[in-house]
Structures are given as C-alpha cells and as structure tokens.
Amino acid sequence: MILIMFAAVLCRYVLGFSLPWSEEVSLYLYIWVVFMAAAIGLEHGVHIGLDVFIDLLPKAARLLADLAGLGAQLLLYAFIFVVGMQFVKLGAFQIGTSVPVSRALVYAVIPLSGLLMVIGTIIRIVTTLKGGDRKW
Numbered sequence: 001m002i003l004i005m006f007a008a009v010l011c012r013y014v015l016g017f018s019l020p021w022s023e024e025v026s027l028y029l030y031i032w033v034v035f036m037a038a039a040i041g042l043e044h045g046v047h048i049g050l051d052v053f054i055d056l057l058p059k060a061a062r063l064l065a066d067l068a069g070l071g072a073q074l075l076l077y078a079f080i081f082v083v084g085m086q087f088v089k090l091g092a093f094q095i096g097t098s099v100p101v102s103r104a105l106v107y108a109v110i111p112l113s114g115l116l117m118v119i120g121t122i123i124r125i126v127t128t129l130k131g132g133d134r135k136w
Helices: 002-015 022-044 059-091 103-107 109-129
Strands: none
Touching: 002 022, 022 103, 022 109, 059 103, 059 109, 103 109
16 A cells, blocks of 8 residues: 555656546555554454553453443444444445456455454353453
8 A cells, every 4th residue: 555655646746647546546545554553452452441440440340341232242243243244235336437347345344353353252261261361
C-alpha cells in the first residue's frame, strides 16, 4: 500500500502523469489492513480496556465481570460478522470504478475479521472458565 502511494505521488509530481488505479487499490488495501489489524490486535490483547475497577473486585465477582465483558464482545463480533456478510452480498453487484474488482472481495474482510474475533473471544471465554490468566 505504501509503495503504491509512493509510486502515485512520484508519477504525479515528478513524472507528470497519474496512476488512475492507485487511490482505489490503496483504499481497498487500507480497508483490509484495518479489519485484519483489529482481529490480530484482539489475539495479542492490545485493544484498550479499563480493568482498574475490575481488579479491585473479589475473585468471583471479577470472573463474572470478565465473562460479562467477553459475552458483550462476542455479541459485537457476531454482529460484525452478520452485517459483514450483508455487505458482501451487496458488494457482489458492484464493481470498482478504476479497478474491475467486485466489491464483495473488498468487503469480504469484514465477516472474516468478525469470524476471527468470534473465535478468539470463544477461546478467551474457555480460558477464563478454566481459570487461565485474564491478562491477555
């Protein structure tokens, strides 16, 4: 993506012509990077969270709070998956303007990342129920 943008700037301002496809391809790649980074970030535990108050709770209450939070995450990620599938269906009938690629291919990352986050959250729920480390 960075190389494409660099080439586009170089061509436009140094060589005097533009690459008409560069903006659209960069946008598509950026969408994929953002959604895959969200799934990878969940796996590595780098999403922000506020656990200062939860750490003050007794162990049983902390377990319930963790499970409630994970349940809410699971619902959100399932929602992202379902809505993402609707985007893919809508995108099947749309073709890019400068790149003849179905938008379904671009939108496919939404349900994919939602599914990966659902799987990751289920693993965390199982780990939490088994008494595993809650610091991901």
